[in-house]
Amino acid sequence: MSKPKMKRLVIDRKRWIRGEGFDDSYLYRGDDGKKCCVGFYARQLLRLPVRAIKDVQSLDMLLRDVGFDTSAPFADKVPKWGNRSPDIYELYTVNDNRDMDSRKREIRITKIFGE
Numbered sequence: 001m002s003k004p005k006m007k008r009l010v011i012d013r014k015r016w017i018r019g020e021g022f023d024d025s026y027l028y029r030g031d032d033g034k035k036c037c038v039g040f041y042a043r044q045l046l047r048l049p050v051r052a053i054k055d056v057q058s059l060d061m062l063l064r065d066v067g068f069d070t071s072a073p074f075a076d077k078v079p080k081w082g083n084r085s086p087d088i089y090e091l092y093t094v095n096d097n098r099d100m101d102s103r104k105r106e107i108r109i110t111k112i113f114g115e
Helices: 037-044 059-066 086-095 104-114
Strands: none
Touching: 037 059, 037 086, 037 104, 086 104
């Protein structure tokens, strides 16, 4: 069984946190307004407000902290493969990897979001 494809995602390189390690990566970092790749996803595709994702390090932490409500306006947009899926874990790992070449990082993230 194949998983559903995600919708189109646009990552603004000027506002993208990447290669800084997990401790410095956030869905939306309040200090400078930058986001990790999953932060762009949360804003664009889930339409979560900045206040909901500010200084939160992972989508599953956010949904756990706020209590995921399946009747919420964005609930139908959460990928059916889930927030703790291998894909989400890999996105965080690739996004935050300090040793990965930028080009390889972009190719891998593009592939994960497009799979």
